[in-house]
Amino acid sequence: MEKNSKMLGSESIGKLLLKLSLPAMVAMMVQALYNFVDTIYIGRGIGTIGIAAVSVSFPIQMIIMALAQMVGIGGASIISRSLGAKDVVKAEKTLGNMLGIIAIFSIVIAVLGSIFIKPILGLFGATEAIMPYAIEYMSVIFIGNIFFSFAMTSNSVIRAEGNSKVAMISMLISGIMNIILDPIFIFGFDMGIRGAALATLLAQMTGVIYILTYFLGGKSTLHFHFKDIKFEWPILKETFSVGASAFARQAAGSILAVVLNNLLGLYGGELSIAVFGVINRLLMFTIMPMSGIAQGFLPIAGFNYGAKKYDRVKEVIKTATKVTTIFSVASYAILMIFPEILISIFTTDAELIAQAVWATRINVSVIFLVGFQIVGSSLFQAIGKAGPALLLSMSRQILFFIPIVFIMANSFGLEGIWATFPISDALAFTVTLIFVMREMKILNQTIEKQKIELSLQTETAE
Template sequence: MKEQSERLGKEPIPKLLAKLSIPAMVGMFVMALYNVVDTIFISRSVGTVGVAAASVSFPVQLILMAVAGAVGIGGASVISRMLGAQKTEDANRVFGNVVGIVFLVSLIGAISGISFLEPILLLFGADETILPYASDYLGIILYGTIFFAFGFTMNNIIRSEGNAKVAMLTMIISAGLNMILTPIFIFGFGWGMQGAAGATVISQAITVVYLVAYFVTGKSSLTFRVRYLRPNLSLIKQILAIGSSAFTRQVSGSIMFIIANHMLIQFGGVVGVAVFGIVHRVIMFTLMPMFGIVQGLLPIVGYNYGAKQPQRVSATIMLAMKASTALAAFTFIFIMIFPKQILFIFTNDPVTIEMGVVALRIMFSLALLIGVQMVTGGVFQALGRARAALVLSMSRQVLFMIPLLLTLPLIFGVTGVWLAFPVADVLSFALAVWFILKNKGFFIPDKSEVLGRAEEDKAESV
């Protein structure tokens, strides 16, 4: 299936970005929809405390996503550049190392999480009211760690070879099954939080079966061999160095979530935690189209960088910038006009809705800036510029959001939690612009500068 990778260097950029981004958007949209629907079912069956419990459990899932994302995105970046340079054997070796890493870290993560379940939840913001529900939910989710991590990682690997449709199908299968099974388990069997978690694990396990079938039937450009599982320290360092930005972003997101939950328990109570859980799912839902654009951009930029086609690299970046900014503008307008209607989807509790309307409008007030941040971070990942990607991934959550969450609520109370988001957005946007100006050779079609940098594949200069 070599031709599916070669088209990354030949097809017109607008057509190619659409081919890769739209399936990613659809798949991620369905995944986000599953999270929204899951929250609705929990809210309608268990109530506000159930939503709060899912919100407290979410940082653990973010950490699992961080590990899988680091391995998947790092591996995908290396693989796409190797395929672009026609180094198929090396790409296969990277693939084997990725599979080995995923199995090892999944096993460690599951055992650790199950062994220390209650202390982890208390650390992450659960109180006596929330803890039993969170334990029921997360206790089952952790048993599916291997399915979740393998599926999340392979999704990135499949995109790296330019097969966006299969990557989309993996997300649709997982989310679609989840949306079918969750109401059956919650309402039909009366399993509550455990039903929601069980539906998630079963859906992910079935998705893994589909992924294994894809690779073993020869539909992939990559080939798996047992000998490729042998650890190669040089390749592992490359994978983890590039994936460290995704890891940092997800882990910092988990830390941000923990701090926000603690502040909300203090200043907003269980309702505040529930509102944050709802609004965060709205955020993820609205960001999915932009994530789709970034996912479509990664293999194109990586492949053409490896193939030394700087004009295609720059053209892809600029088109992605325009498209993501247009989507961010639509999101801003929609949220500002319909905040109450959005919240009614999740709950009819008047106190939760009143607080949620304020939270939505404040947290989305600078949504117009999000697209540029996301695309810029994705560009440096695709180029293998690990340091720049790491700094950009850390900026919003670690450099800005966490300090803001620790200080603004002390001044403004619960409103300070909501204000931390737009302030972090504007600061992250300014940093992204600075990186663009410092590395404008990648963003503006200057053949000599980009080709000069392409000779420095192993450099990690900012």
């Protein structure tokens, strides 16, 4: 409701960040737990080849997620700034344009994905042994992307108006449903990997039903009007421009996964692809709390930037950075100390466990820098600066990782592939630090200018 938007500009930053981040963190942890549990069921019920199939399928899901996040985060940034500037009409037009364009995207993906499923999976690294399992899984996921995309886009809107609790509940509903349905479909109905995909589809449908009751029940600050589905190029252009950074981050992650799957298949075979699948699930589980903080950070920074309350923007940057750094340091310690225990949850394959343990330790050796990177790239999304947001989103995967991994793989083989992760993280951190320091300097100058103008106005009034 409207009070949720007003609190973005008035409530204390620490309390506000906790209020908006905690629900997002809980919801994302449940989603990560689903991926975690899903991989456990697949690993123990189908084996290493099942984990490899899901690992190959994951970058395709990342592209679907990239499109949904581009529309969701890009549009949500406009909505946050519009509400901060008290322009509700523009916010509602943005909502209509977002829902219209994501519907088109998801239908196109469902149709083209179903028609060209085998060549797509081949491109993403599916070997002859992996292909049948990957086809079973993705044939369902392509259809289900319609619900997933709508849920992700809508949740960004709900957070933009300051009602993160509703977004949390929708994700909790789908995540918990997924965890419950997985063993029923995989083992109870003996559907194997297709059962895991069907569980995902039905769980997402349940989450979407809850979101629809929120919007259609008049509980939102924004009101949906069919006339707002009429596309307006300035709104779409700004949505794509600001959301391009979110798209680039996810799409780059997908491209990275394709490159990795093919290189790992070449240098280590299906076992190494499965190792990457397990490590990826562990990293998702540790990164999700920080992503939840970023989700809470976005509407606060965007609203206050739109309202020209730059001192609050500066404060939320500092607070979010401190909290994400604590989480990233804790993640580093856990993954470095207990990798064997964590990996053994997924599989009993001794060879997979042995390779995954040392690969994990190499992979996460500078993960304590990631918290700052997440807040830094989110800052430019929140304030609508598309160029820096896009560059920072692409820096780790595209600018650094992909060129370096080919050199490292050619020089050092499998060990070189794993070593590329910390090298890329360190370089991306450096670039993010430079951009954030420059933006903080601009904010400080703007705050000082505001103080001088206020002082002059006070003197004139006297």
